[in-house]
Amino acid sequence: MKNLSNQSRAPIYEALQKFREMRVVPFDVPGHKHGRGNPELTEFLGQQCVGIDVNSMKPLDNLCHPVSVIREAEILAAEAFGAAHAFLMVGGTTSSVQSMVLSCCKRGDKIILPRNVHRSVINALVLCGAIPVYVNPDVDHRLGISLGMSREQVQNAIEKHPDAVAVLVNNPTYYGICSDIRAIVDMAHRAGMLCLADEAHGTHFYFGENMPVSAMAAGADMAAVSMHKSGGSLTQSSLLLTGPNMNPGHVRQIINLTQTTSGSYLLMSSLDISRRNLALRGREVFRKVIEMADYAREEINAVGGYYAFGRELINGNSIYDFDPTKLSVHTRDIGLAGIEVYDILRDEYDIQIEFGDIGNILAYLSIGDRPQELERLVSALAEIRRRYQKDSAGLLSQEYIDPEVVCSPQEAFYAQKKSVPIRESAGAVCSEFVMCYPPGIPILAPGERITGEILDYIEYAKSKGCSMTGPEDPKIEHINILTDGGKPHGIMV
Incomplete structure (x- = not known):
């Protein structure tokens, strides 16, 4: 059991409160000097905020x-x-x-x-x-x-x-x-x-x-x-x-x-x-988060076409357990990629969810969420299905492609490399990352073989509007590859 008497303390917060009351004259960094030197920043963030943006010192x-x-x-x-x-x-x-x-x-x-x-x-x-x-x-x-x-x-x-x-x-x-x-x-x-x-x-x-x-x-x-x-x-x-x-x-x-x-x-x-x-309120707070997530899953699944998945996936091994606060929704069956639903929610309904990828969206629920916002999300998803549903033929579903590791990430990252048009890179060894962000899981990592399947996936993700990051080329029209083909040092099970 946590020691709740101790957990009611917040030492850094308490020290900063005391520091604020001391009205110390700053001849140290940061240079904004409690916000006085940057009035526009102070107006934007507030004196309460910039006043405690301070440097390390003995009392702190x-x-x-x-x-x-x-x-x-x-x-x-x-x-x-x-x-x-x-x-x-x-x-x-x-x-x-x-x-x-x-x-x-x-x-x-x-x-x-x-x-x-x-x-x-x-x-x-x-x-x-x-x-x-x-x-x-x-x-x-x-x-x-x-x-x-x-x-x-x-x-x-x-x-x-x-x-x-x-x-x-x-x-x-x-x-x-x-x-x-x-x-x-x-x-x-x-x-x-x-x-x-x-x-x-x-x-x-x-x-x-x-x-x-x-x-x-x-x-x-x-x-x-x-x-x-x-x-x-x-x-x-x-x-x-x-x-x-x-x-x-x-x-x-x-x-x-x-x-x-x-x-x-x-x-x-x-x-x-x-x-x-x-420590003081987490148990009660997260009980309410789980209740909201369970309610949203039930309502979204009742809309039809979507699949808000949960603990029913548990198989005792590769899905040993499931986080009940996660509101993950499969969208492919309504004929839309997750990133397309993500964009529609933001652009037309002013709802910002955590991410959308090829086949799913994730609405991140936590301590600051309220039931009324979830009602807006459920209603928006129902409207999106009614307005935009189409045949799902031709949509990709695979989110994970087994990589062929040729050399270690460090060897590939620092090796001699050259830039080539991405469609001409099949068979070469990648020396940089390519990923959709979020979630930030690499499609390609340094040292991995570039394949036609991976290139098709990257092209598809770009066409659907996924935010792609990693390569030197921000447009991801070129990619850096190893000039010598790489040395076989990577290990797969």
């Missing part, structure tokens, strides 16, 4: 080496999340994920992971030179989405690569699908490996009832938790959690390799206040 501690209020906030966060240690992160969960991987892997080390990871994981491999052992996830062919890792797949990877140093798990995926993380932790530990969790979309697992198990409760060694997604903190604020087997001093050193030395007190105070809110 230092994120790189916390000893007072930031340290207290991290201790409270660790208690709230059931972790041995917690680190406040101001570079987004991308920074948390990269610090997690870099804490465990060095050049040449193998790490077992699903291929449907966020690009931040593969970016970390570019930085450290670790070798990915990809477990190709199962695919739901009706929905066209990749699932979790099955226990058998993970065990097979561990047996084939006993020298791997870690196993990484998505908990959950963007669509809300969870692998059997308890079993995977156990398999990894029995093999002498660490277990890492990308929990960018699982903050609420730590506070809600009837949720999938959190990484820390499952015994994972590290977890990257995106507090700003479902936890209510400001965008770009995150937490990195560690278990008892990790050396917190080493993890701090790794974090400090890439994280800013000028940590934003706006972001850190938002983490502090949001942690307190979740």
Whole structure:
């Protein structure tokens, strides 16, 4: 049980309140000097905000080496999340994920992971030179989405690569699908490996009832938790959690390799206040979120044509559990790609959802949502079906294409390369990323073979209006490929 008397504290917030009352004269950075030097910014953001956009100083501690209020906030966060240690992160969960991987892997080390990871994981491999052992996830062919890792797949990877140093798990995926993380932790530990969790979309697992198990409760060694997604903190604020087997001093050193030395007190105070809110009220809040999501699923499915999927997908293995707050909706059966529904909702109904891809949309529900907004969404989807439904023939459904890994991400990223028209790249080895964002799962990653199927997918996604990112060429008409064809160092299971 969490110590609620301690959890009612917010040390960074309290220190900033005291600082505000002191009326300190600033002869330090930032240069706007509590907003006086930039009146337009102050008018836009408000004095309350810019007045606490300050630099590290003794009364406010230092994120790189916390000893007072930031340290207290991290201790409270660790208690709230059931972790041995917690680190406040101001570079987004991308920074948390990269610090997690870099804490465990060095050049040449193998790490077992699903291929449907966020690009931040593969970016970390570019930085450290670790070798990915990809477990190709199962695919739901009706929905066209990749699932979790099955226990058998993970065990097979561990047996084939006993020298791997870690196993990484998505908990959950963007669509809300969870692998059997308890079993995977156990398999990894029995093999002498660490277990890492990308929990960018699982903050609420730590506070809600009837949720999938959190990484820390499952015994994972590290977890990257995106507090700003479902936890209510400001965008770009995150937490990195560690278990008892990790050396917190080493993890701090790794974090400090890439994280800013000028940590934003706006972001850190938002983490502090949001942690307190979740610890004190999270159970009640997320119970209401689940009720709203369940109601919306039922109403959307009653519209017909759509499929708002949920826990009925659970199969005990590759879909071991499902995040009940995720409102994922399959749109292909009404003849529209998810990204087309996404665009119509925004452009014609002033409804901004999280993402749309080839076959699905995701409405992200969390602590700030209200039933009346869900009613608007359900009504809009019903109208869109009535106005725009068409034959689904010719629509692609596959969201995941098994990659052929030719060399490691680091080797490919830094290798000699050349730019070619994308349609002339089939058979070559890619040296950069190509992805739809969101969700940020690469269609191509450095070191992977470019195939005709992948090129067709990219072309189709572009034609449907997906936001494509990654390559040097912003129009994605050219792509960088390896000049020597690549060396065979990548590993697939």
